[in-house]
Amino acid sequence: xxxxxxxxxxxxxxxxxxxxxxxxxxxxxxxxxxxxxxxxxxxxxxxxxxxxxxxxxxxxxxxxxxxxxxxxxxxxxxxxxxxxxxxxxxxxxxxxxxxxxxxxxxxxxxxxxxxxxxxxxxxxxxxxxxxxxxxxxxxxxxxxxxxxxxxxxxxxxxxxxxxxxxxxxxxxxxxxxxxxxxxxxxxxxxxxxxxxxxxxxxxxxxxxxxxxxxxxxxxxxxxxxxxxxxxxxxxxxxxxxxxxxxxxxxxxxxxxxxxxxxxxxxxxxxxxxxxxxxxxxxxxxxxxxxxxxxxxxxxxxxxxxxxxxxxxxxxxxxxxxxxxxxxxxxxxxxxxxxxxxxxxxxxxxxxxxxxxxxxxxxxxxxxxxxxxxxxxxxxxxxxxxxxxxx
Amino acid sequence: xxxxxxxxxxxxxxxxxxxxxxxxxxxxxxxxxxxxxxxxxxxxxxxxxxxxxxxxxxxxxxxxxxxxxxxxxxxxxxxxxxxxxxxxxxxxxxxxxxxxxxxxxxxxxxxxxxxxxxxxxxxxxxxxxxxxxxxxxxxxxxxxxxxxxxxxxxxxxxxxxxxxxxxxxxxxxxxxxxxxxxxxxxxxxxxxxxxxxxxxxxxxxxxxxxxxxxxxxxxxxxxxxx
Numbered sequence: 001x002x003x004x005x006x007x008x009x010x011x012x013x014x015x016x017x018x019x020x021x022x023x024x025x026x027x028x029x030x031x032x033x034x035x036x037x038x039x040x041x042x043x044x045x046x047x048x049x050x051x052x053x054x055x056x057x058x059x060x061x062x063x064x065x066x067x068x069x070x071x072x073x074x075x076x077x078x079x080x081x082x083x084x085x086x087x088x089x090x091x092x093x094x095x096x097x098x099x100x101x102x103x104x105x106x107x108x109x110x111x112x113x114x115x116x117x118x119x120x121x122x123x124x125x126x127x128x129x130x131x132x133x134x135x136x137x138x139x140x141x142x143x144x145x146x147x148x149x150x151x152x153x154x155x156x157x158x159x160x161x162x163x164x165x166x167x168x169x170x171x172x173x174x175x176x177x178x179x180x181x182x183x184x185x186x187x188x189x190x191x192x193x194x195x196x197x198x199x200x201x202x203x204x205x206x207x208x209x210x211x212x213x214x215x216x217x218x219x220x221x222x223x224x225x226x227x228x229x230x231x232x233x234x235x236x237x238x239x240x241x242x243x244x245x246x247x248x249x250x251x252x253x254x255x256x257x258x259x260x261x262x263x264x265x266x267x268x269x270x271x272x273x274x275x276x277x278x279x280x281x282x283x284x285x286x287x288x289x290x291x292x293x294x295x296x297x298x299x300x301x302x303x304x305x306x307x308x309x310x311x312x313x314x315x316x317x318x319x320x321x322x323x324x325x326x327x328x329x330x331x332x333x334x335x336x337x338x339x340x341x342x343x344x345x346x347x348x349x350x351x352x353x354x355x356x357x358x359x360x361x362x363x364x365x366x367x368x369x370x371x372x373x374x375x376x377x378x379x380x381x382x383x384x385x386x387x388x389x390x
Numbered sequence: 391x392x393x394x395x396x397x398x399x400x401x402x403x404x405x406x407x408x409x410x411x412x413x414x415x416x417x418x419x420x421x422x423x424x425x426x427x428x429x430x431x432x433x434x435x436x437x438x439x440x441x442x443x444x445x446x447x448x449x450x451x452x453x454x455x456x457x458x459x460x461x462x463x464x465x466x467x468x469x470x471x472x473x474x475x476x477x478x479x480x481x482x483x484x485x486x487x488x489x490x491x492x493x494x495x496x497x498x499x500x501x502x503x504x505x506x507x508x509x510x511x512x513x514x515x516x517x518x519x520x521x522x523x524x525x526x527x528x529x530x531x532x533x534x535x536x537x538x539x540x541x542x543x544x545x546x547x548x549x550x551x552x553x554x555x556x557x558x559x560x561x562x563x564x565x566x567x568x569x570x571x572x573x574x575x576x577x578x579x580x581x582x583x584x585x586x587x588x589x590x591x592x593x594x595x596x597x598x599x600x601x602x603x604x605x606x607x608x609x610x611x612x613x614x615x616x
Binding site for chain 1: 429432436437469
């Protein structure tokens with residue numbers, strides 16, 4: 001399979017080797033140029049979600065800097081997953097999300113329709129899988145992207161006569177239909193002869209999604225190498241030094257046969273970055289995502305984890321400055337009042353206050369999951385007075 | 391919601407509401423007359439803010455009723471909130487709670503509109519402790535307080551001295567703690583508070599109505615209960 005450009009291509013290969021019962025049979029080789037790594041993708045302005053996870057019907061305007069808060073189970077991760085899936089290229093993206101949600105890497109099925117459909121049921125609002133789910137976005141360059149997830153209305157049915165278990169069932173493939181700027185890319189997951197088969201691919205969007213479970217040293221090494229080859233790693237080192245002055249330089253070294261990102265400090269040997277500090281490692285990961293996705297979107301779930309509370313203002317300043325320089329849109333979730341308090345005055349800066357907002361997942365008057373938008377000035381006022389706004 | 395300048399305003403309004411059995415208002419304070427804007431901006435981010443249908447801001451005239459009101463208007467304009475053109479006028483704006491401003495002392499003693507919360511408290515305190523009040527007036531005149539240029543400062547001095555002269559347990563007792571009925575320091579049941587109580591009692595109904603000014607709503611709907 002040809003690798004799709006951007007972060008997804010790298011992870012897909014890793015997942016394909018180690019985790020999946022899937023085979024990809026077809027790919028789209030003519031991805032539109034504006035969805036490649038170096039394209040002019042710009043910012044997601046508007047997101048629409050129908051019948052996906054806890055959201056029956058949600059329309060949301062996004063800005064360049066978006067901080068997402070809300071109670072556990074209120075829909076924060078579902079929102080970020082919607083954006084991630086929308087930017088994906090293949091249904092395998094769903095299995096990645098599943099794994100991050102705590103499901104096993106391996107899937108064992110007996111082949112009944114119920115078991116097959118149970119894999120996907122929680123994708124749909126109120127488990128209404130007959131209705132299907134729709135995710136849609138438009139961006140600041142008038143581009144659009146749409147993902148429809150629905151079981152195929154199949155006229156042919158496969159019966160596995162070799163299966164000793166008695167059954168009378170039909171299995172319809174589940175389709176993931178991406179429509180990117182009017183061009184349709186059909187992909188599907190079907191279960192044929194005891195194997196998952198993923199077919200089709202759509203152009204991937206320059207979008208990276210990180211949560212506490214998917215930070216990868218290998219991915220960091222690859223991303224740094226890509227930047228370094230293009231002489232773009234200097235800004236990363238400078239950004240790190242503003243927060244962690246002990247770091248003088250970053251290089252890739254071979255340790256145990258593996259390329260590992262290492263830091264130069266006052267010590268007489270370079271250290272693998274993960275050995276120096278979890279906070280540095282995390283900051284580097286996020287910064288690499290920003291630098292690797294210019295004119296794209298970076299989504300971070302629980303951004304505060306791993307950072308020392310007193311470093312948060314500097315972390316946030318460095319990330320905002322990087323995003324402004326690389327024209328990257330940032331969507332982060334947090335549970336931390338300290339992080340909010342650190343971020344608020346920075347987001348209320350005159351040069352970016354109109355490009356920033358707080359998003360809070362909550363229930364509306366009808367008990368439905370929704371997202372409330374709060375301007376950055378209100379966020380700053382609220383945090384300065386220690387109001388509880390999470 | 392009623393928002394005053396300080397904890398003393400909050401304590402007074404709470405005590406008045408309790409005395410007159412006004413139960414549909416949440417009362418808070420913003421920490422100074424220059425903080426109304428920031429406070430409103432901050433609470434607008436709270437999860438339950440959409441349940442707030444109307445807000446009454448309560449502030450002191452101090453030395454100039456117009457300047458004090460304009461200070462609040464500027465803050466409301468800065469944060470793009472509903473903007474009344476004068477005190478006790480209900481301003482409405484889509485997606486925001488209705489908003490009105492009450493300046494103290496209310497009702498304004500003519501011709502001098504200067505003063506603060508303390509100005510309003512003095513008649514009730516004098517009636518409650520006439521002996522001490524009479525002595526204090528002499529004392530403050532002797533001390534030159536009655537020659538101070540600032541009316542609100544004069545009145546604050548009087549209130550402070552009266553509390554100190556009456557409350558033997560703690561002469562430095564803060565004003566915010568003086569409204570409890572059992573202390574009999576500042577009886578909020580006094581008739582001098584009737585008009586303020588009327589506004590608080592009718593505030594929600596007034597804000598729901600189409601009447602812009604309090605006076606026109608009041609003329610159409612209620613008589614002051616004494």
